[in-house]
Amino acid sequence: MRRVLVAVLAAVLLAVLAGVGGIALAASTHGPSLEVSVIHASQSDAGGSIDPRLKDLPQLTRDQPFVRYNVYKLLDRRSFPLDVGKAVTYGIVDGRTLQVTLAGTSVDKNEKRYQMGAQIGEPGKEAFLKSLQVTASANEPFFIGGQSYQGGTLFLELVVRP
């Protein structure tokens, strides 16, 4: 009888975990997300290097403005749920704050497009980026660069993951 009860309790526990896991998984797979990568770019006479985690960057370093730098390092990478009208706020390493809002989505030529607004500001100071409105497809990054940091420049890579 005791073994039966243990087996039943184990089954109940397993069932609860499976149910909770299913709900969590269902919730986690719902909706797009915004991936923010902070890249520090600098120029070094000692030779160039690219952080291996920046797998798409090498092919871009032949073009402006990336060609100005030869050392790229990934400082941070975060992912945020992206809901329409709900701002994503991210504290940048230089003290400024990035805010991204998904304004809406549309379908153009069978492709889902994301309309987003972005601002970069700093409390008590003039906004670094007052307003940026972009329309992007999923998995296609765009960059906001120019913030001076530790002898180099920061590039914020933003990409919507479906």
Added chain:
Amino acid sequence: MSLSRETMMDLMAFADGELEGEDRARVERLVAENSEARSVVDAMRSPAIGEWLEGEMAERAAAADGIAGAVMAKLPARGPARGRSPVAVISIGAALALAAGVALILRSRGESSESHAPVASVELPSVDTQVLPIVAAQRPTQGVEVDEVDSPSRGISVFEIPVPGAAAANANGPSSVVIMIEDEGKK
């Protein structure tokens, strides 16, 4: 043997005393007139056949009783019919909950993989309809477009760059953008 199958059956029934009335009279006449029929009835009624038949019948009856007895003996051991015990109810509930959980997981995974499946390539009317990435991969994507950029008192440059990945080698392919903003005097 010249007797038909039906006649043999009648003779066997007659020998066992199972016939009555006109049937019995008919078979009696047959036995009286036909020596072959008479010998069959005599054989059926001989002691050797009778004892063998009685033995077989008794043995089969005992076997049938034995099976019935064994079945009946098992019934009390399992107890009379009654309502489900709490343990059984919990077990059934747990099994149903487990099945529901697994189904939910599979469904959510199905939804996730569904967005990567080449379902169709028709024009989708709703703005919230999922893009079909396989279809998208078969044609150039539309890249990133800057609709507006505003940063007062700072110089702004917008660079168009090829989209990283498969379309990078295509000069006419989609493009992404880099918005460079001057940050003079910053740390």
